[in-house]
Amino acid sequence: MAAPAVRSVGAAEARAAASAWLERDLSPGTVTFEAAHEAVVLPLVRAGKVDYATVVPVELSTTAPRGRWRVYVDAATGEPVARKQTLLFASGKVAYDAPLREPGGERQDWPANRAALTVGGMNVTSTEAGDVTWNGNNATTVTTRASGTQVTVDNDAGNPATGNLNLQPNQTAVWGAPNDEQVDAQISTFVHSNVVIEYVRQIDPDLGWLGEQLDAIVNINDSCNAYYDGNLNFFRQSNQCNNTGRVADIVYHEYGHGVHDHAIIQGVGNFDPALSEGVSDYLAATIVDDPAMGIGFFLNDPGPLRHIDPNGSEAVWPDDIDGDTHITGLIIAGALWDLRKALVEDQGPGGVATPITSTTKRSAARSTSRACTSRRSRPTTTTATSPTARPTSA
Numbered sequence: 501m502a503a504p505a506v507r508s509v510g511a512a513e514a515r516a517a518a519s520a521w522l523e524r525d526l527s528p529g530t531v532t533f534e535a536a537h538e539a540v541v542l543p544l545v546r547a548g549k550v551d552y553a554t555v556v557p558v559e560l561s562t563t564a565p566r567g568r569w570r571v572y573v574d575a576a577t578g579e580p581v582a583r584k585q586t587l588l589f590a591s592g593k594v595a596y597d598a599p600l601r602e603p604g605g606e607r608q609d610w611p612a613n614r615a616a617l618t619v620g621g622m623n624v625t626s627t628e629a630g631d632v633t634w635n636g637n638n639a640t641t642v643t644t645r646a647s648g649t650q651v652t653v654d655n656d657a658g659n660p661a662t663g664n665l666n667l668q669p670n671q672t673a674v675w676g677a678p679n680d681e682q683v684d685a686q687i688s689t690f691v692h693s694n695v696v697i698e699y700v701r702q703i704d705p706d707l708g709w710l711g712e713q714l715d716a717i718v719n720i721n722d723s724c725n726a727y728y729d730g731n732l733n734f735f736r737q738s739n740q741c742n743n744t745g746r747v748a749d750i751v752y753h754e755y756g757h758g759v760h761d762h763a764i765i766q767g768v769g770n771f772d773p774a775l776s777e778g779v780s781d782y783l784a785a786t787i788v789d790d791p792a793m794g795i796g797f798f799l800n801d802p803g804p805l806r807h808i809d810p811n812g813s814e815a816v817w818p819d820d821i822d823g824d825t826h827i828t829g830l831i832i833a834g835a836l837w838d839l840r841k842a843l844v845e846d847q848g849p850g851g852v853a854t855p856i857t858s859t860t861k862r863s864a865a866r867s868t869s870r871a872c873t874s875r876r877s878r879p880t881t882t883t884a885t886s887p888t889a890r891p892t893s894a
């Protein structure tokens with residue numbers, strides 16, 4: 501609407517008044533003048549009553565908070581009377597689809613925790629909850645990766661997987677490839693590495709290792725194993741075993757070796773392999789609330805890799821010391837599980853830390869769990885194929 505020709509406030513005065521107003525209200529760092537416009541008549545609603553003022557619109561941009569503002573300065577008095585943010589932001593969520601525990605089982609959408617994404621052409625890192633923002637108020641494109649500031653996943657079999665999603669404002673876009681073993685392994689390892697890091701952070705928030713970027717290598721050309729050597733390493737699927745990067749318990753277990761490794765006080769403690777296996781099995785079991793550790797490790801076999809609380813038997817020191825450190829580890833793992841049961845009995849479920857990322861209630865414990873003794877003869881718990889000084893055989 502064209503205004504009366506009278507314009508008692510000049511552009512310079514309007515600009516100074518508008519800029520001072522933003523600085524006073526927002527402390528925005530830098531205010532940059534963009535433009536001043538011809539005066540217009542602006543309806544002003546105050547206490548249910550509409551007034552009309554002749555105003556000079558002034559365009560300004562700010563850096564912190566980032567914004568572009570249209571400030572209306574009263575043409576008669578020189579006072580700023582209204583403003584609006586003209587730069588629009590949209591927000592949405594990004595989630596990654598991964599198995600709850602194993603590739604053939606229940607799946608869940610997990611927040612893309614601190615993921616390195618490209619959103620509308622800009623490189624951004626999502627929040628812990630998977631939130632992202634972008635300019636404008638329309639749908640945008642998102643390129644997803646199985647890497648971020650907390651966890652980076654390397655694909656040993658080729659280029660790192662990426663996904664391309666369309667994200668609507670206030671909606672959630674989900675990246676998943678449940679039928680692609682090698683892509684799913686990358687996504688699942690990213691998801692479950694973040695889960696175990698958040699879990700351990702509840703127990704020991706000051707553990708420095710939690711603040712370092714974790715490196716996980718997946719789709720290694722080998723089978724039926726995984727190991728920790730400072731990084732986490734996971735093998736491909738074979739006739740006998742699933743891709744271990746797709747098995748949540750195994751990701752938790754391998755990370756457990758890292759927690760143990762970094763919890764040792766140098767010069768006081770020493771790295772004991774059997775103790776490390778036991779506490780790593782316990783960490784995995786307590787996260788999933790199931791002593792049947794490593795469900796999904798075996799292909800076409802619903803039983804666990806090891807059971808840390810088998811019916812009718814207790815592993816006891818020194819009677820059950822074994823040449824296989826995984827089996828010796830069942831002594832401490834079983835003791836910790838017994839302690840956990842006592843804590844839950846005494847204090848309720850709050851007696852132990854609970855996973856914070858999972859939003860779906862797990863189904864009841866599987867009835868297919870087997871005694872660990874059935875696993876003693878498995879060739880898959882050998883460590884001969886592990887190429888490092890500290891192999892951990894899952």
Ligand SMILES: [Zn+2]
Pocket residue numbers: 753754757776777780892893894
């Ligand atoms: Zn291990």
